[in-house]
Amino acid sequence: MPTGILRRRPPLRTSLGLVTLAWVFGCVWYSTSTGEPLTLFAQKLGASNFQFGLLTALPFIASLLSLPGSMLVESTGCRKRTFLWSFYLQRAMWFVIPLLPLWVISRWGFGSAGTALSVFLWLVFIMYAAGAAGGPAWLCWMADLVPPRVNGKYFSRRRQWGIAAAVPVAVFVGYLLDRCALADNRAVLHCCAMLFMCCAVCGLADIHLFQYVPEAARPPQRGARLFESLREPLRHRQFLRCSCFVGALTFAVNFLGQFATLYLLEEVGVTNLAAQMILVVAPMLGQLLLLGAWGQAADRMGKRPLLALASAGLVPVGIGWCFVTPHRVWLAYALAGLGAALWTGVEVANLNLVLETSGGARRRPGGSSFAAVNSVIINICGCLGGLSAGLIAQILRDWHWQPLGGGKVYNFYDVLFIASGVLRLGSAAVFLPLLHEPTARPVRQAGRFMAAALLDIAAGPLRLLTRRANPAAQYTQSAAGKIAPEEPSRLRRCA
Numbered sequence: 397m398p399t400g401i402l403r404r405r406p407p408l409r410t411s412l413g414l415v416t417l418a419w420v421f422g423c424v425w426y427s428t429s430t431g432e433p434l435t436l437f438a439q440k441l442g443a444s445n446f447q448f449g450l451l452t453a454l455p456f457i458a459s460l461l462s463l464p465g466s467m468l469v470e471s472t473g474c475r476k477r478t479f480l481w482s483f484y485l486q487r488a489m490w491f492v493i494p495l496l497p498l499w500v501i502s503r504w505g506f507g508s509a510g511t512a513l514s515v516f517l518w519l520v521f522i523m524y525a526a527g528a529a530g531g532p533a534w535l536c537w538m539a540d541l542v543p544p545r546v547n548g549k550y551f552s553r554r555r556q557w558g559i560a561a562a563v564p565v566a567v568f569v570g571y572l573l574d575r576c577a578l579a580d581n582r583a584v585l586h587c588c589a590m591l592f593m594c595c596a597v598c599g600l601a602d603i604h605l606f607q608y609v610p611e612a613a614r615p616p617q618r619g620a621r622l623f624e625s626l627r628e629p630l631r632h633r634q635f636l637r638c639s640c641f642v643g644a645l646t647f648a649v650n651f652l653g654q655f656a657t658l659y660l661l662e663e664v665g666v667t668n669l670a671a672q673m674i675l676v677v678a679p680m681l682g683q684l685l686l687l688g689a690w691g692q693a694a695d696r697m698g699k700r701p702l703l704a705l706a707s708a709g710l711v712p713v714g715i716g717w718c719f720v721t722p723h724r725v726w727l728a729y730a731l732a733g734l735g736a737a738l739w740t741g742v743e744v745a746n747l748n749l750v751l752e753t754s755g756g757a758r759r760r761p762g763g764s765s766f767a768a769v770n771s772v773i774i775n776i777c778g779c780l781g782g783l784s785a786g787l788i789a790q791i792l793r794d795w796h797w798q799p800l801g802g803g804k805v806y807n808f809y810d811v812l813f814i815a816s817g818v819l820r821l822g823s824a825a826v827f828l829p830l831l832h833e834p835t836a837r838p839v840r841q842a843g844r845f846m847a848a849a850l851l852d853i854a855a856g857p858l859r860l861l862t863r864r865a866n867p868a869a870q871y872t873q874s875a876a877g878k879i880a881p882e883e884p885s886r887l888r889r890c891a
Contacts, residue, residue: 407610408541408543411541411609411610412541412542412550414605414606414608414609415538415541415554415605415606415609416553416554416557417557417605418601418602418603418605418606419554419555419557419558419602420557420558420560420561421561421598421599421601421602421605422558422598422599422602423555423558423559423561423562424558424561424562424565424595424598425487425490425595425596425598425599425602426562427562427565427566427676427680428565428566428569428591428592428594428595428598429490429592429595429599431566431569431672431675431676432569432570432573432657432668432671432672432675432676433569433573433588433591433592434451434588435448435451435654435657435658436573436584436588436668437494437516437585437588437589437592438451438513438516438654439658439661440581440584440585440588441497441509441512441513441516441585442509442510442513443513444790445655445786445789445790445793445808446786446787446789446790447513447517447786448653448654448655448658448786448789449653449654449655449782449783449784449785449786449787449789449790450517450782450783450786451517451520451654451782452650452653452654452655452781452782452785452786453650453778453779453780453781453782453783453786454517454520454521454524454782455524455527455528455775455778456646456650456774456775456776456777456778456779456780456781456782457521457524457775457779458521458524458525458527458528458775459524459528459531459771459772459774459775459776459778459779460528460772460775460776461525461528461529462528462529462531462532462767462768462771462772462775463768463769463772464529465478465482465528465529465530465531465532465533465768466532466765466767466768468529468533469532469533469536470616470765471616472616473613473614473615473616474533475533475534475536475537475611475614476533476537476606476609476611478529478530478533479530479533479534479537479606480530480603480606480607481530482526482527482529482530482533483526483527483530483534483603484600484603485526486523486524486526486527486530486599487596487599487600487602487603488596488600489519489522489523489526489596490523490592490593490595490596490599491592491593491596492519493516493519493520493523493592494585494588494589494592494593495589495593496515496516496519497512497513497515497516497519497585498512498585498586498589500512500515501582501585506581506582528771528775531767531768531771532765532767532768532771535750535751535767536614536767537611538751539750539751539752540612540614541609541612542751544751544752545695546695547694547695547747547748547751547752548690548691548692548693548694548695548744548747548748549688549691549692549695550691551691551744551747552687552688552690552691552692552744553687553688553691555683555687555740556683556684556687556688559680559681559683559684559687560684562676562680563677563680563681563684566672566673566676566677566680567669567672567673567677569591569672569676570667570668570669570670570671570672570673570676570677571669572587572591573587573588573668573669573672574667574668574669628765628766629753629765629766629768629769629770630769632753632766634831634832634833635749635753635766635769635770636769636773637827637830637831638699638703638745638746638749638831639746639749639769639770639773639774640773640827641703641823641827641828641830641831642703642742642745642746642770642773642774643773643774643775643776643777643778644777644819644822644823644826644827645707645710645742645820645823645824646774646775646777646778646781647777647778647780647781647784647819647823648710648714648781648816648817648819648820648822648823649710649714649739649781649816649820650777650778650781650782650785651714651781651784651785651812651813651815651816651819652714652717652785652812652813652816653781653782653785655785655789655809655812656675656717656732657671657675658809659717659720659809660674660675660720660728663807663809664720664721664722664725664728665722666725666728670725673729674725674728674729674732675732678729678730678732678733678736679732679733679735679736679737680736681733682732682733682734682735682736682737682740683736683737683740685737686737686740686741686846686850687740687744688849689845689846689849689850690702690740690741690744690846691744692845692849693741693842693845693846693849694744694745694748695748696837696845697836697837697841697842697845698833698835698836698837698842699745699746699748699749699833699836700828700831700832700833700836700839701836701837701838701839701841701842701843702741702742702744702745702842703741703742703745703828703831704824704828704839704842705741705839705842705843705846706738706739706740706741706742706745707742707820707823707824707828708824709734709738710735710738710739710742710820711817711820711821711824712817713731713734713735713738713817714735714813714814714816714817714820715813715814715816715817715818716731716813717731717809717813718806718810718813718814721804746770746774749770750766750767750770753766785812788808788811788812788815789808789809789812791808792807792808792811793808795807795808795811
C-alpha cells in the first residue's frame with residue numbers, strides 16, 4: 397500500500413483496515429491447516445483413534461504456554477514484538493510439518509510411518525505452542541487498538557471478510573483432495589503437503605501486515621507489580637465463572653473434533669469434496685450469516701444472554717449427528733452450519749469478555765494476564781475433551797448395537813455424539829445461574845433481537861429489489877416513530 401495513502405487516511409481507520417485485511421489471508425491459512433487435509437494426512441500415516449483424539453487436544457495442551465507469554469508481555473511491555481516473533485514461527489512451521497514426515501517415509505519407507513506420525517504430532521504441537529505464546533500479546537494489543545464500544549461489531553465484520561475469501565479456497569481444497577484420493581497414500585500425502593505449504597504463505601502474509609499497525613506504549617511491570625498483575629484475573633469472580641462456562645462448552649464440543657471428519661469418511665461414506673463442504677464451507681456460511689448479528693448483540697445485549705441462547709441451541713446439534721446416515725447427508729450440512737453459527741455466539745461473547753478485561757479505555761493492570769488465564773482455562777478443558785473422546789473411541793472401537801432389525805447400527809461415534817449433547821446441556825445448567833452481568837438485557841429480549849436481525853438478513857435481497865424499483869422509497873419516513881438505536885428495525889414487530 398503506498399505510503400501517501402497511509403498518511404492521508406486517519407491512523408485508526410488505517411490500522412483497523414490492515415487488521416481486517418490480514419485476516420483475509422489468515423482465514424485462508426486457518427481453514428486449510430485445520431480442515432480435512434490435517435485429518436487426511438494423519439490418517440494416511442496410520443493414526444489410531446486415540447492419536448486422533450490427541451491431535452484434537454494438541455492446541456489445548458499447547459495453550460499452557462500462554463502464561464509465560466503473558467509474563468513476557470507484562471515484564472517487557474512489548475506486545476507487537478512478542479506477537480510478531482511467535483506468530484512468524486507458527487506460520488513458518490507449516491513448511492516443516494509436512495516435509496519432515498515425508499522425508500522419514502522417503503528415507504525408510506512406509507514401514508516407518510509410526511515414526512513419521514510421531515514427528516508430525518510433535519511438529520504440530522510446536523506450531524500450536526508458538527501461537528499460544530503470542531496470543532495474549534495480540535489480544536492485549538487489540539484491546540487498546542479497537543474502540544470498546546464496537547468490539548463485537550468490528551471483530552465480527554473482520555471474520556466475515558475472512559470467511560468470504562476462505563470459502564472458495566475450501567471448495568478448491570476439497571476438489572483437489574478428491575482427485576488425489578484416486579492415487580496411493582504417498583500421492584495423498586504429497587497433495588496435503590503442497591496445501592500446507594501454500595497455506596503457510598498466506599499465514600505469513602497475515603502476520604506481515606501487522607508490522608504496519610502501530611502499537612500504543614504500555615509500561616512494563618517489574619518485581620511485585622508483575623506478580624500482582626498476574627494475580628489480578630484470579631480475583632475477578634465473574635471473569636473466572638464465564639471462562640469456566642466457555643471451557644465446559646469447549647470440553648463438550650471437542651468430543652466431535654476429528655471424529656466428525658472420520659465419521660463422514662468411514663461411516664457415511666462421503667467424498668473428500670463433500671466432507672470439505674460439510675466441515676469447512678457449511679460452517680463458514682453459517683458464521684457469515686450470523687456473525688454480524690452476534691457482534692451487535694454482544695455490544696448491545698451483553699454476554700450472558702448470548703451464552704444462554706448459543707448453549708441452548710448447541711445441545712440438539714450435538715445429538716443430531718447420530719441421525720446422519722448415507723441417506724441423510726443433507727442433515728450433516730445443516731448441523732455443521734447451525735453448530736458453527738451458534739458456536740460463533742460463544743466465541744463473540746468470550747472475545748468481548750477478554751477484550752473488556754484486557755485493556756481498552758480502562759487500562760486494567762495485568763491486561764494480558766486476563767487473556768492468558770482465559771486461554772488456559774478454556775484450552776485445558778478442550779484438551780481433556782479431546783483426550784477423553786480419543787480414549788472412549790479406543791475403548792469402544794469394537795462395540796456395536798442394533799436395537800431394531802434392519803435399522804442403524806450404533807457404535808462409538810454415536811456414544812461420542814450423545815455424550816457431547818448431554819455435556820453441553822449440563823454445562824449450561826451448572827454455569828448459567830452463576831453468571832451475573834448487571835448491564836445485560838434479558839435473554840428473551842436478546843432472542844427477539846437475534847430474530848429481528850435474522851428477519852433483516854432474510855429481507856435484505858427483497859429490500860434491495862424494492863429500492864431499485866422505487867428509488868424514492870429509501871427516503872420515506874416511518875409513521876411508527878423512532879426505533880431505539882440499540883435495537884434492529886424489526887424488533888418492535890417481534891416484541
